[in-house]
Amino acid sequence: MYLIVIGWIYVTLMMAVVEAASSTGTILGGIATFVFYGLAPMALLVYLMGSPARRRAIKAREAAAGQAEAASDEPDAGSQAPAAAEGDGIAPVRKKP
Template sequence: MLIVVLLAWGYVVLLMALAAALAPDGSAWAALRVLLGYGLLPMALFIYIAGSPLRRKAARRAAQRAATGSAAPDAGGHAAGGAEPGGVTAVREER
C-alpha cells in the first residue's frame, strides 16, 4: 500500500514539474525545485516515518538475539542442507 501511495505522489509531482517547465514563463530551475520540494524531500520523510516500525522491530529482534546468545552459526532455524555437489569425500588412511 505504501508503494502505491509513493508511486501516485511521484506521478502527481512529475506532472507538476512538467507543467512548471513547460509553462510560458517556466524554467528547468522551477521544475527542479518542484521535484525536490514537493517530491524527493516529502517522499524521503514519508519513507523514514513509515519504516520506523520495521526498524524498531529489527532492533528488538537483534537485542533479543544478543540477550539469548543465539549467535551460533546454525541457529537460523532452517533445515540443514545436503552436501554440495563436487565436494571432496573423506578417505581413511591405511596404516
C-alpha cells in the same frame, strides 16, 4: 504505503514537467517543484512510516544476540570463565547536604 509514494512522485513529476515546459516557467522551477513537493515530503513520510519496522528489527537483533550470549558457556576473551554478578555489598556514597 509504497503505492501512495509512487503515485505522489508521479504526480509531482508531471507538475515539474509542466512547470519546466511552460512558457513562463523554468527548468530550475521544475526541479524545485519536484524536490520540494515530491521527493522531500515522500522521503520524510517513508522514514516516519518505516520507524516501527526498524525498531522491531533492532529488538529482534538484540534478542538474538542476547540468546546467543546466554547460550555461550565458553570462557571470555581472557580465557577465564565469566564472573557472577556481585551483590550490594557497598552502600552508595552521597554528598553531605
